[in-house]
Amino acid sequence: MWKRRKRARPLPLELCDLCAATFPADEAVREYVPDSSSAHATRDRYDGLRLLTACREEHLEELRETYRRRPFVEEELWAAKITRALTTGPPALTLTQLGCRTGLHAPEIRRAIAWHNRHRQTREQ
Numbered sequence: 809m810w811k812r813r814k815r816a817r818p819l820p821l822e823l824c825d826l827c828a829a830t831f832p833a834d835e836a837v838r839e840y841v842p843d844s845s846s847a848h849a850t851r852d853r854y855d856g857l858r859l860l861t862a863c864r865e866e867h868l869e870e871l872r873e874t875y876r877r878r879p880f881v882e883e884e885l886w887a888a889k890i891t892r893a894l895t896t897g898p899p900a901l902t903l904t905q906l907g908c909r910t911g912l913h914a915p916e917i918r919r920a921i922a923w924h925n926r927h928r929q930t931r932e933q
């Protein structure tokens with residue numbers, strides 16, 4: 809009688825944020841670090857935190873150090889929240905709607921937009 813060969817299940821893999829090596833997900837070392845450029849796709853309580861994934865502790869430490877030196881800028885975080893609101897769900901057409909979707913007040917939205925525009929200009933030069 810023919811027996812079907814069972815195919816080996818592929819192991820879930822992870823990618824190291826530092827060296828880009830792939831490795832089994834259960835061997836990953838992970839940690840959240842403060843990062844004002846990071847707005848979580850679905851959980852806004854994780855806004856301002858970035859989940860680092862590394863292949864080993866030494867690489868996680870290098871990544872930690874990089875984010876430790878990176879300034880945490882409130883306007884950058886607000887801009888990330890605005891970008892998320894504008895790229896997901898129904899369009900926000902007014903400042904009030906944008907405020908409801910982001911939890912930000914109008915002055916914060918204005919400062920975030922000004923920050924975004926300043927950084928867009930410096931990137932384009």
Ligand SMILES: [Zn+2]
Nearest residue numbers: 824827863867
């Ligand atoms: Zn690595």
